[in-house]
Amino acid sequence: MTGPHPPSQEDGGVPVPPPDDGRPANAFGQPLPGAPLPGRAPLRLSPKVLLIHPVRMLPSLLLPLVGVLFVGGFSGRSYGWAALGVVATVAYAAIRWATFTYEIIGDRLETKRSLISRSVRTIPLERIRGVDVSMPPMHRLLRLAVLKIDTGASGGDEEAELDGVTLEEAERLKAVLLHRTARAEAHVPDLAAAAGPEERTIVSVPRKWLLYGPLSGAYLLTPFALAGGAVGLVFQWGDDLGFGQDTALSVGEWLWTHPYLLLAAALLLVVAMPFVGGLMYAVFNWDFRLKHRDGYLVAERGLINRRSVSLESGRVRGYEIVDGLAERWAGVVRAWAIVTGLGDSQTRGQLLPDVPRAVAVEVTADAIGPYRSALRAHPPVARNRRLFRAVFPWLVLAVAAAVLAWVTGHVVWWFLLVPALLLAVLGVPLGLDRYASLGHGYDGVRLAVRSGSLRRSQAVVERRAVVGWRLRQTWFQRRAGVVTLIAGVGAGKGGYSAIDVSETQGATFPAEVTPDWLRPFIQPETPPPTG
Amino acid sequence: MTSKGPLRDPANRVSPKAVRLWLLEALIAFVLFLGGSLLVAGWLGGSGWSWVPGWFADNSWLLPVAVAVVTLPFLVAEPFVRYAVHRWELSGDVVYARSGYLTREWVFVPVSRIQTVDKGQGWTERLLGLATLEIRTASHAGSSTIKGLDQQVAARLAEQLAHRAEELRDDAT
Numbered sequence: 001m002t003g004p005h006p007p008s009q010e011d012g013g014v015p016v017p018p019p020d021d022g023r024p025a026n027a028f029g030q031p032l033p034g035a036p037l038p039g040r041a042p043l044r045l046s047p048k049v050l051l052i053h054p055v056r057m058l059p060s061l062l063l064p065l066v067g068v069l070f071v072g073g074f075s076g077r078s079y080g081w082a083a084l085g086v087v088a089t090v091a092y093a094a095i096r097w098a099t100f101t102y103e104i105i106g107d108r109l110e111t112k113r114s115l116i117s118r119s120v121r122t123i124p125l126e127r128i129r130g131v132d133v134s135m136p137p138m139h140r141l142l143r144l145a146v147l148k149i150d151t152g153a154s155g156g157d158e159e160a161e162l163d164g165v166t167l168e169e170a171e172r173l174k175a176v177l178l179h180r181t182a183r184a185e186a187h188v189p190d191l192a193a194a195a196g197p198e199e200r201t202i203v204s205v206p207r208k209w210l211l212y213g214p215l216s217g218a219y220l221l222t223p224f225a226l227a228g229g230a231v232g233l234v235f236q237w238g239d240d241l242g243f244g245q246d247t248a249l250s251v252g253e254w255l256w257t258h259p260y261l262l263l264a265a266a267l268l269l270v271v272a273m274p275f276v277g278g279l280m281y282a283v284f285n286w287d288f289r290l291k292h293r294d295g296y297l298v299a300e301r302g303l304i305n306r307r308s309v310s311l312e313s314g315r316v317r318g319y320e321i322v323d324g325l326a327e328r329w330a331g332v333v334r335a336w337a338i339v340t341g342l343g344d345s346q347t348r349g350q351l352l353p354d355v356p357r358a359v360a361v362e363v364t365a366d367a368i369g370p371y372r373s374a375l376r377a378h379p380p381v382a383r384n385r386r387l388f389r390a391v392f393p394w395l396v397l398a399v400a401a402a403v404l405a406w407v408t409g410h411v412v413w414w415f416l417l418v419p420a421l422l423l424a425v426l427g428v429p430l431g432l433d434r435y436a437s438l439g440h441g442y443d444g445v446r447l448a449v450r451s452g453s454l455r456r457s458q459a460v461v462e463r464r465a466v467v468g469w470r471l472r473q474t475w476f477q478r479r480a481g482v483v484t485l486i487a488g489v490g491a492g493k494g495g496y497s498a499i500d501v502s503e504t505q506g507a508t509f510p511a512e513v514t515p516d517w518l519r520p521f522i523q524p525e526t527p528p529p530t531g
Numbered sequence: 532m533t534s535k536g537p538l539r540d541p542a543n544r545v546s547p548k549a550v551r552l553w554l555l556e557a558l559i560a561f562v563l564f565l566g567g568s569l570l571v572a573g574w575l576g577g578s579g580w581s582w583v584p585g586w587f588a589d590n591s592w593l594l595p596v597a598v599a600v601v602t603l604p605f606l607v608a609e610p611f612v613r614y615a616v617h618r619w620e621l622s623g624d625v626v627y628a629r630s631g632y633l634t635r636e637w638v639f640v641p642v643s644r645i646q647t648v649d650k651g652q653g654w655t656e657r658l659l660g661l662a663t664l665e666i667r668t669a670s671h672a673g674s675s676t677i678k679g680l681d682q683q684v685a686a687r688l689a690e691q692l693a694h695r696a697e698e699l700r701d702d703a704t
Contacts, residue, residue, distance in 0.1 A: 340669070467644035468673025471637040478635070488673020490644075495672025503536030510639065517641050520623040523539045 042101035042112065048142045049164030053093035054086070055138065102162060104176060109149070111160055123160055127151045129315060129341055130296075131174045132348060134307040145170040149177065150342065178296055178310060198294055203363045205288040205355060212354035213281030214274035215326040216334060222280050223272040285353040290367060297337065297367055299350060309348050315340045317491040318446060318461035319351060319364045325454055333360045337368065338461060338492035345492065364460070371446050371460045375439030381480045382500035383435040390427035390434065394420050430454075440485070440498035440505075442513050447487065449498045459496040465489050469510045469517075485509060538637065541620035541627045548659045549617070549679025553610035555655055561599075561606050568598040619677050621688065624699065626666055628675045638675040642692060643699040644668045650689045652682065664689055 095115065102111045109123045132148040139145055147162040147170050165173065214220070255262055286303035297316060300308040318338040327333060335352040342349055351367065352360055365371075398420035405413035433453040440449045447466070450458035468488035477483060483506040485498040501509065511518035576591025587593075609632050616635060619628040624642040629635065649665040656662060662685035664677040680688070 466673070467668040467670050468641065468675070469637075469639040470672050472634065473631075473636075474634045486672045488640075488668060488670035490669025490673070494670040507537040514641075516623065517625045517639055520625065521539055521541075521620075521627050521639070522537050 042103040042110075043169075044101055045097060045162060045164040046142075046144055046166045046169070047097065048144055048166075050090070050093055050097055051142060052138050052144070052164060053096070054089045057089050057093070102160075109160065109177065111162075121160060123149065123151055125177060128177050129312055129339075130310050130348070131177055132307070132309050133170050133174060134302075134305055136305045139164065140304075140306065143167050147173060150348070174310070178294065178312075200292045202290045202292060202367050203288075203352070203355075203359070204290075205285070205353060207287075209332075209353075209355055210282040210285060211278070212327070212330060212332045213285070214278040215324070215330055215332065216281065216354050217324055217326070218277065219280035219284075220273050220277040223269045223276045226276070227269060281353075288353050290351060290363065292367070297351070301353070309350075311337055311339055311342070311349070315342075315491075316368055317465035317489060318459065319368050320457055320459045320492070321360060321364065322455060322457045323357075324456070327354060328456065331357050333357050335360050335364055338459065338465075338489070340465075340491040342491075349492075369446060369460075369462070371441075371443055371448050373441045373443035373448075375441040375448060375450055375458075376505075378435070378438040378440075378498070378500050378505075379482060379502040381502075382438060382482055383432070385476075385480060385482070385500055386434040386438075387428065387431035390431035391424050394424035394427055398424055438499055440501065440509060442509070447513050449487070449496050451497065451499050459492070461487065461489050461491075461496060463513055465491055466514060469514075470495070471506050482506075487513075541618035541629055542622075543619050545614070545617045545619070545677070545679035546661060546681040546684070547614070548661055548681070550610045550614045552655055552659050552661055552679055553613050555659075557606040557609050561602060564598055564602050565595055568595040613679075617677075617679060619680075621691070624695065626675055626677075626692070628677050630676070630678065638673075640666050640668060640673060640675045642695045644673065645692060645696040648689045648692045648696070650682075650685050656682075662686070666692065 099114045100112070102109065104110075104125075107125050109125060109128075111121045111123075113119050128149055128151055130150040132150060133145050134148070135145050143166060144164050145167055147165055149160040149162075151159060162173070283303045285301050288299070288301040291298040291300070292313075293310070295313050296310045297313055298308060298310045300306065316337050316339050320336045320338060321333050322336065323333040332354045333352075333356075334350070334354055336345070336349045337351050339345060339349055352363060355363070361370075398417055401413045401417035401420055404410075405417055430453055434451075437453055437456050438451055441447065442463075446460050446462050448458055448460045450456065466487050467490045470486040470488060471483045472486065473483045477500070480500075481503055482500040483503055485501050485506045486495045487498075487510075488495050498505075498509070507518070507522060511522055572591040572594040575594075576588050613630075613632055616632070617630050619626070621627075621642075626638075626640045626642065626645075628638050628640075630638075645666055645668055647665075647667045649667070651663045651665060652661070653663075660682050662680050662682040664680055664685050666675045666677070668674050677685075
């Protein structure tokens with residue numbers, strides 16, 4: 001399991017850093033009285049976090065402070081209380097800082113917190129699956145970073161977080177933590193990385209592609225969230241800010257009597273959707289870079305909060321290429337990595353923001369591996385099933401509304417009937433497109449399954465990542481002679497489905513991908529599948 | 532109950548006692564359904580609420596009868612259909628299991644990818660000397676649950692699988 005380490009790496013972990021210049025944390029980084037082992041130095045976070053934590057606690061302090069000022073008036077007494085609050089916050093932050101240490105001892109990382117109760121968390125280095133370095137705005141100003149250490153455990157509690165280390169320390173820790181795991185894991189040698197330089201940029205997404213952002217549908221609801229938040233804030237803090245809830249309510253009533261203003265506001269919000277959404281998208285995906293570094297895939301992005309996520313190549317089992325309706329029209333796609341034991345994979349696993357399809361195919365092939373085969377169509381009966389499912393529920397609703405409209409004579413039912421009919425009609429192209437999306441295939445190394453229309457997704461997974469097969473057949477599927485074939489994969493979502501394959505495909509496809517597993521169970525009279 | 536398509540049936544049936552287990556479970560479900568519908572019928576019938584149609588308030592006994600008529604055939608048929616469908620086999624170091632009632636499932640789990648094998652017994656199963664075998668891999672879609680095994684068979688199979696999984700262990704997940 002563990003390969004031979006060079007001696008400098010073997011004895012006691014980290015070399016003790018020089019105790020001054022630019023890293024004041026190390027001035028305090030002497031061994032604690034309780035742990036007088038030579039060569040060991042528990043480290044503290046950078047003391048600069050003392051500037052961040054109190055500021056971050058301010059909002060929760062603000063309300064009581066404002067309350068004190070209002071109740072007590074602007075007297076010396078209330079200023080005293082306010083000052084006390086601020087001092088207490090700073091003191092709390094300082095104590096938290098002083099009582100938290102971390103240390104790399106041999107082959108594990110230990111974090112200790114001894115505020116009231118003592119807690120020691122030990123993370124074996126070989127368990128570390130990725131390191132996520134991010135720089136929120138204030139950290140960025142002070143040249144600090146937040147280091148999140150992903151251990152692949154399911155709960156968020158199992159992750160270690162070092163909030164506030166200097167950039168140099170973050171780089172050093174990242175190198176030490178990741179280097180150890182890369183060494184300890186007997187993962188498949190990465191020829192591209194071994195031959196080339198240590199760090200290689202796979203893709204750097206040009207700025208003009210950020211314009212595709214609104215097509216992704218991400219952050220589109222931001223204007224509404226902002227407006228809702230503002231209204232909520234007014235109601236919550238209206239009293240404190242000098243105007244009561246009554247004022248807010250009467251404003252609401254006044255608006256209610258002027259519906260055109262409301263309508264205009266709603267329209268404005270809707271018009272703002274692509275712009276604000278696109279802006280948010282650009283802020284989060286600014287200067288997206290995907291790199292190969294020392295057996296890791298590193299994705300960096302973000303304008304204000306610059307994020308860098310490292311995924312161990314040896315744990316990447318495949319990728320998912322996703323495009324929505326609007327994105328397909330523009331010919332752009334997004335991509336995610338399928339990784340074993342990755343928490344929060346929706347944000348961490350992202351390989352590419354919206355880029356042209358050809359680029360995404362090239363990049364995923366370069367970073368993870370190509371899929372070189374066509375997808376096979378599913379039987380025509382699957383098309384009928386897609387159509388039925390897209391049209392029938394709306395048709396039932398429309399008929400019910402029509403009957404009710406006819407019986408009761410109320411106009412209200414027409415408001416149900418017309419949209420239901422419209423949706424039923426729209427169901428026809430939707431169902432056809434859903435059928436066109438269905439497909440599965442195998443190119444000898446990786447298998448691929450694709451489905452979905454409004455959000456079409458194609459998963460490409462390595463053959464060796466498949467841990468089992470599952471065929472599911474509902475009563476309706478049995479009558480149609482189709483099954484849903486699910487490839488069990490110990491990564492990502494856990495299973496990737498080929499929906500409505502024929503019963504023959506349902507048996508021959510697994511037999512093609514993993515012939516050894518299926519051979520005993522295929523009936524002798526059917527000819528063996530040909531690759 | 533032969534399967535269509537190129538797949539053959541798994542070799543072994545589950546224990547015949549499993550029929551009794553499923554009957555017992557069906558009976559419990561039936562009693563719950565009936566009790567629930569009786570409660571609802573009594574509640575609505577006697578409430579005199581205006582939105583309850585008059586014909587229903589007068590004939591509230593219809594609800595439990597309807598529930599019984601609709602569910603009974605399903606519940607009575609379920610144990611026998613399940614006994615015909617549920618089958619399992621271990622050959623070539625792959626567990627092949629079929630299960631289900633209205634929705635059927637075929638699962639293939641290679642022993643080399645097994646992470647844990649659990650043998651569990653609920654109180655109804657203990658009563659009948661049956662056991663459920665849960666074979667887990669790194670993926671929920673690649674994991675299998677075999678219900679209604681005779682407890683000796685389940686114990687033997689669990690041990691065999693655990694032993695063989697240890698020999699074949701590979702880390703590719």
